[in-house]
Amino acid sequence: MTRWAVTGAGGLLGLDLQVALALSGVDEKSVTALTHADLDVTDRDAVREAVRGHDVVVNCAAVSPAEGGERDEPAAFAVNAVGAANVAAACxxxxxxxxxxxxxxxxxxDSDEPYAEDxxxxxxxxxxxxxxxxEWAVExxxxxxxxxxTGWLYGGGAPNVVKEWARLAASGERVPVAEDQHGQPTWTMDVAEAVLRLVGEGAPFGVWxxxxxxxxxxxxxxxAVLEGLxxxxxxxxxxxxxGSPEGAPRRIYGVLGHDAWRMARLPLLPDWRESLAAALPDVVAPGAPEA
Structure with missing residues (x-):
């Protein structure tokens, strides 16, 4: 019986990872869900204690741009870098x-083609x-x-941009969206299932x-979100x-390549349109957390 620990368990991906584990048949007693209130990953001793007794740790703990990761770099570094180092060392x-x-x-x-894993x-x-x-600390x-x-995550368990767009549109308000971004909308449930595949198939360690x-x-x-709703x-x-409606901003390209999955002969994540159609009822379900 594999014993799992999930850090950042109260976040968008952490929540869906718990759902994916349950749907895959993993007993809830084998999963330790650690929110920030349960575990501060910047506390090295607390991390060592939390990791002990588990077979797999999924480190979802992070300070995102929406949570101040762009405004307060030292605070983000403490969690995203030092915290990652603490988890990796404990593992x-x-x-x-x-x-x-x-x-x-x-x-x-600033690329013109998907970024390779290396x-x-x-x-x-x-x-x-x-x-x-x-990443460097983990390696x-x-x-x-x-x-x-991963990138451009959305899901049903926590506030995210899709919920905000849906809220604005439902009120008949304009939905301002940055025109210079290019990427891959990704459902957190797809990522959670991909994580389970990597572990379950014993995929090679490294970057995916x-x-x-x-x-x-x-x-x-x-x-596409508005049309789907x-x-x-x-x-x-x-x-x-x-936020300015004028000018010619630098195009920001955040598309990632998937060669590692192909080389390992493992299924890729679905097309973003397919997943969006499946996810929308859950993402904007009545009573779901709002952005």
């Missing part, structure tokens, strides 16, 4: 396998720098680790990209990332 000491969740922000965003890291944002540092401290990069197949602009994503997609208003 090494106990022989525990680690799944560390990272993101596309570790790249510069592409050089070149983050431009504060958040990206802290996540890149977290240095734990050799039994899968680094799983868990994003949907296909790509689109953020504006295209928002329009029966709202007028013309409510979407393209603006610059700083």
């Amino acid at each position: 090494r000491e106990t022989g525990t396998r680690l799944v560390h969740v990272s993101c596309h922000s570790v790249f510069s965003g 592409a050089p890291l070149a983050p431009r944002s504060a958040y990206g720098r802290t996540k890149a540092a977290g 240095a401290h734990c050799h039994q680790a899968w680094i799983v990069r 990209h868990a994003t949907s197949r296909g790509e689109t602009s953020l504006v295209g994503f928002a329009r 029966g709202h007028d997609p013309d409510l979407v208003e393209a603006v610059r990332a700083d």
Whole structure:
């Protein structure tokens, strides 16, 4: 019986990972869900104690841009880098396998083609720098680790941009969306199931990209969300990332390649349109947490 621990268990991915584990038949007694209130990953001794007794740790703990990861880089670094180092070191000491969740922000965003798993890291944002540092820490401290990069996450369990778009559209309000972003909308349930595949199949340790197949602009994503909910997609208003409706901003490309999955002959995540259609009823369900 595999014993799992999930850090950052109250976040978007952490919540769906618990659901995926339950749906896969894992007994809830074999899963330790650790929210920030349960475990501060910057506390090295607390992390060592929490990891002990588990076979797999999935580190979802992070300070995202929405939570201040761009405004307060030292605070983000403490969780995203030092916290990752603490989890990785504890896993090494106990022989525990680690799944560390990272993101596309570790790249510069100026590519014209999907970033390969081994592409050089070149983050431009504060958040990206802290996540890149977290990857380096995991690679240095734990050799039994899968680094799983993802991006543009949405889901039903916690506030996210899809919920906010749905709320605005339902009120007949304009939906401002940055026009310079290009990436892969990815349902957290798909990522959770991908994590379970990596562990269950004994996939090689290393870097994996868990994003949907296909790509689109953020504006295209928002329009698809509104269309899927029966709202007028013309409510979407393209603006610059700083909120200004004018100018020619630098295009930010955050598309990740999936060669590792192909080489391992493991199923890729579904196309983003397919997953969005399946996810929307859950994401905007009555009573679901609002953004």
